[in-house]
Amino acid sequence: MGRDPNYILGTFYSIKSFPALFLYNKKGKFVKTFDRHLPVQEIAEAL
Numbered sequence: 001m002g003r004d005p006n007y008i009l010g011t012f013y014s015i016k017s018f019p020a021l022f023l024y025n026k027k028g029k030f031v032k033t034f035d036r037h038l039p040v041q042e043i044a045e046a047l
Helices: 008-013 040-046
Strands: 020-024 030-035
Touching: 020 040, 030 040
Parallel strands: none
Antiparallel strands: 020 030
């Protein structure tokens, strides 16, 4: 959880709506973005 009062992350990650979830692997490399509707099954498969 975090707070972004200047909306910098929204621009950086091209967030279109909330909630938004960003997955990274153990090495810190970006894997996938989920925004709007967060399908639990699809998130589980990405993990």
